[in-house]
Amino acid sequence: MRHALLLLLALCLMPSLARAGIVDAPASNLEISLMTYGPGDIYWERFGHDALEVKDTVSGEAIAFNYGVFDFDQDGFILNFARGIMAYRMDGETTASDVAFYKSEGRYVHRQVLALTDEQKASVRQFLLWNIRPENAGYNYDYYVDNCTTRVRDVLDAALGGALDRQWRSQPGRMTYREQTARLMSNQAWLMLAMDLGLGPFADQPMNAWREAFLPMELEALVRTTQIDGKPLVSHEDDLADTTLVPPPEKAPDLRWPLLAAGIVLAIPLALPALTRRRVARGIFVAAGTLFAVFAGLAGLFMLGLWTLTLHRSAWGNFNLLAYQPFALLIIPGIWRLRRAGRPLSRLASRVTGISFAACVIGLLLHLWPDFPQRNMPWLLFALPCWAALFASLCRRHD
Incomplete structure (x- = not known):
């Protein structure tokens, strides 16, 4: 009887023991x-x-x-x-x-x-x-x-x-916020580039x-x-x-040379009006110039909006605004004016282009300062050939 009672008690306790857990x-x-x-x-x-x-x-x-x-x-x-x-x-x-x-x-x-x-x-x-x-x-x-x-x-x-x-x-x-972000997002190139363009000095702070x-x-x-x-x-x-996916690379991709090469390729048609007066050259220039001006202007608006209208502090104070400003949209009428030979050039377009080219050069020179807070050299290398070619084309004098 004693053993039976002990067995019955154990059976009664089992549900409460089963319910015991992390709490x-x-x-x-x-x-x-x-x-x-x-x-x-x-x-x-x-x-x-x-x-x-x-x-x-x-x-x-x-x-x-x-x-x-x-x-x-x-x-x-x-x-x-x-x-x-x-x-x-x-x-x-x-x-x-x-x-x-x-x-x-x-x-x-x-x-x-x-x-x-x-x-x-x-x-x-x-x-x-x-x-x-x-x-x-x-x-x-x-x-x-x-x-x-x-x-x-x-x-x-x-x-x-x-x-x-x-x-x-x-x-x-091991890396900065920017490098870790680029490394992990490198399988989606366009998103990686957009994030890298939008990140400000916060992403480059010592870690x-x-x-x-x-x-x-x-x-x-x-x-x-x-x-x-x-x-x-x-x-x-x-x-x-175990993973069945391709792992991210150990290092962030170096964007300087690909973006410099892309900038030089885009700069070639942008420089055509400074090199020749042929109508087909002007047509190619208008297409390439409009593309770059729209990109630079919208990128500037995007970065300015992130800085002034949002709490994304990693995007605040972005020095890429030196190379990509909303004012770039103002040069589009001047670019289209070059479709016809002999039309007077837009003074506003030439001034905005000259200022943008100078600002891009200043951005590059700032990297000579060892404590410059933002590592945005790739985007300056992309913009500089384009602004230089636009400056040569829009600021040239007619005979």
Whole structure:
């Protein structure tokens, strides 16, 4: 009878034991891991993703908490996104469902189990459970300084008493924000070029490892080599899924020579009126000149709008405005006036062209200053031959 009662009691307790999980499990039963998901094919997946997994080793319950959830269907999403107001929130999914999703997309999944004390594990769990509440889950996303990875980094740093901050701020970074962006977006050339053109001096600031941990892959690599009180932070690692996608290059592409070559090619038809008076040359000049003036003018309006109308601070104060100004649109009537021989040239077009050419030269000279804050040489090399050719054509004198 005694054994039967004990068996009955055990059977009654089994459902409650099965329900025990990450919320109420003792800290000694918890396992905290950094989950890293590799870059995907879609442009918003190119930077990769990550999460913090909290696992109860007794019940087996494992939840991956991430900070990368957004909703295309929310009211005003497109307008707010353009203005730099990006409403993101954190969420939690079972690790199994997360792994299955990223594996189906051909992205790798790595797990790094962290060697935390029971107190540190309890601290991570407590914060994540507080943060996932609806009133606490939302935040304003920033690609570089407040994103899904910097939030994970900050949670771990807080649990470790600021040890990551102290170590990583003294370590130099591998690349700038601009270089990392170009490297990861290089599989979509037009988008990479548009982003590189629109980034201002913020993207070229000197980097340390703490800042560069805005990328999941960089955070993963740093955690792997970090020691806390002389002991490795990572106890062991697991590869849960391998990538089937082409990985991004290790270095950012050098855009200087391709853009210089493109600028020289475009400058050849722009210089034709200065070299010959043939009607066919003028027609080619009008087509090429209109194309360049529209591009320079719209690019200038785009960069000026990012600076003055949005919260995208990585685009503020862009020195590319020296080479691409909205005023470029004013030279289009002067370009079209050259369709007919002997017509007087537009004084406004020649002045705008001369000023733009001079501004582009000044932009190049600024790079002689060692502390010049923006690395925009490729775009100056593209614009300079074009403005020089336009200056020669629009500012020439008729016989």
